[in-house]
Amino acid sequence: MRLEHADWVRFWREQRASLPWALLMLWLAAGVRLTLTTGASSVGLLDDAVFVGGFVALVQLFELWPRGVRVALVLWWGLLAILAVLADAIHYKYFGTFVNADDIFLTEEVGALGTSVKSLITPGVLIAGVGVPLVLLGWSVRTTWHLRRRRLSPLLLTWPVLAWAASLGHATLAHGQSGPAYNNPVALVLREVSEAVFGGKGVAELVEEISAGAPAFVAWPGNAYREHTRPDFPLLRVPVAPTRHATTPRNVVLILMESVRAYETGLAYEGPIQVTPNLKQLAQSAIEAPNFYAVGHQTVRGEGAVLCSMLSDVGGAPTYVRHPEVRTPCLPEILQDQGYSTYWISGFRSTYFNKKEFLTRHGVAHIDDMSQVPRRMLKTPIVGWGPSDVDIFSHAIDVLRHERKPFFAEIMTLSNHHPFSHNYGIAQPDAARDVHQDPMYRDYLRGIHYTDYAIGKFFEMAAHEPWFDNTLFIITGDHGAHAYPRGVDRQSTPARMNEMFFRVPFLMLLPERKHQRLDAVTSQVDIAPTVLDLLGVRASNAFMGVSMLAQLAPEQRVAFFATTNEWSVRQGDDYCYPIGTDCVVGGVPRCAPGQHANASGHACFSARGDLLDPATEFPGRTQTVPDSVSRNMLDRGDRLARASRFLVSDNRLFPLLP
Secondary structure, X not given: OOOOHHHHHHHHHHHHHHHHHHHHHHHHHHHHHHOOOOOOOHHHHHHHHHHHHHHHHHHHHHOOOOHHHHHHHHHHHHHHHHHHHHHHHHHHHHHOOOOOHHHHHHHHHOOOOHHHHHHHOOHHHHHHHHHHHHHHHHHHHHHHHOOOOOOOOHHHHHHHHHHHHHHHHHHHHHOOOOOXXXXXXXXXXXXXXXXXXXXXXXXXXXXXXXXXXXXXXXXOOOOOEEEOOOOOOOOOEEEOOOOOOOOOOOEEEEEEXXXXXXXXXXXXXXOOOOOOHHHHHHHOOOEEOOOEEOOOOOHHHHHHHHHHOOOOOOOOOOHHHHOOOOOXXXXXXXXXXOOOEEXXXXXXXXXXXXXXXXXXXXXXXXXXXXXXXXXXXXXXXOEOOEOOHHXXXXXXXXXXHOOOOOEEEEEEOOOOOOOOOOOOOOOOOHHHHOOOOOHHHHHHHHHHHHHHHHHHHHHHHHOOOOOHHHEEEEEEEOOOOOOOOOOOOOOOOHHHHHHHHHEOOEEEEOOOOOOEEOOOOEEHHHHHHHHHHXXXXXXXXXXXXXXXXXXXXXXXXXXXXXXXXXXXXXXXXXXXXXXXXXXXXXOOOEOOOOOOOOEOOOEEEEEOOOOOOHHHHOOOOEEEOOHHHHHHHHHHHHHHHHHHHHHHHOOOOOOOOO
């Protein structure tokens, strides 16, 4: 069919009916882009074009239907788009990531997040995210109602073809980048669904790469374990010698602190803000690791790493929720096989994020949550989401006092949970009185200080227990928080913010060991193998970490940490962080004279000094790493990201041994 000039004129006139709908989609896309912390790239704007063009094509196809059906479809898809973008805005403010396709598994947790979500819905969010979009949607519905039914025409395929072409262009330019600056959140979810349906580079290729010796995970040093004994389970380690049983097995108490970062403790960087005097005092006789990282941005992800030496699932829902049946020996199960009683003690409900199902499948015999702490037993008021940290520690002492076997006990704090604006009932630290700081950050400091206060009370009580002198204590944080001190700007120092969020404190206390500082790069996946190393326990495992006490060269150790949208990797003094540019003006890595920042998924650089220290931003302290180092680190990070997803989803961590 030949298209005359009049046909084109008539077609473009008809596009005016789609104007309010197009404005709605543009408003939603612009709203997401303006709230990003990593800025916008040309690739991200192209993905926004896919989102706008695709939804405009959708509403134009609706014009082929009768009026009533057409209006209903426009209203439905409009409300769905508004809700999706609003959910993404709130999710991003809370987690620093976009919603992903697997978040459908987490919808039942929305109620538990009520207080945090409520604090994020401000009048500005309601006006920009709800009010204006609803006005534009109403205009679009009105226009659609008065539009005459359209006939199918080749010109109607213009928008779908343009959207399809832009989508191909985005896929080519993004090279698999899932960071916010490179993607429209709605388009990202649609691509994830497409990948799940049609498949992608997955487990078979990954198993082959790891089995062939591709550098991803750290090999266990020495001759304690045999590796690569099963080609289809590339991470399987089998001990060469049996466990060396101790005369008196040592107890293990693991304290996992909610939202406590290293920055505010002074345990990693002796900065101006320190609000944890009890942790500082404990560190004087502890093994401390100043370069220690959380692997994810949610408690359940960090807990999986600590207990099972298993990386967080990059690009999907937490393993606890998505794959609770995954076969992998975790620390509680291994110790249970050695005759230990195993406990999980927390101030919130054990069903949150499917914890109870996962933990009971992986060796935790006794679950004590808020339901086991009657209100009549509470000595202090409820703080935030549940019983105070002081009461939970007191309850843990009561529970463990009656245990006659060696025990492993994880105690999770809760009082320092977003939105942090709780009544802690103790004097606030001096740093929290600084009126120049953001109010949420001042509340965050109060919360960290209270958790530290509760830990001090716990050790006062535990010191009088008969099991105290035969117990290994481990204290660490689960993840950071998106609350930052004055002077840390999201646009100028993205690498430093990344460092602040994921770097958490780590202390390990044993009565017979003096203070020791482990400067090596380590993370939560290294805790389980370290505990087994100290206890003299050897067991078959599929750990993704290695003992922190093992003698390894700096380049052999790697810390991998991620959100659901983007991952980071550190190896010695080399970093590859997803900051959206290859250099930063006035930040890390600093642009050299005459150098202009270019869009980049990851910036790979070396830093002489601590990234938590602002002095590291000065010229000469950071530099771009050679291309060969950058490629190796990015390849390693990509392999770790895929391993966290495909080996777990395909149940390729550990075999069902006879």
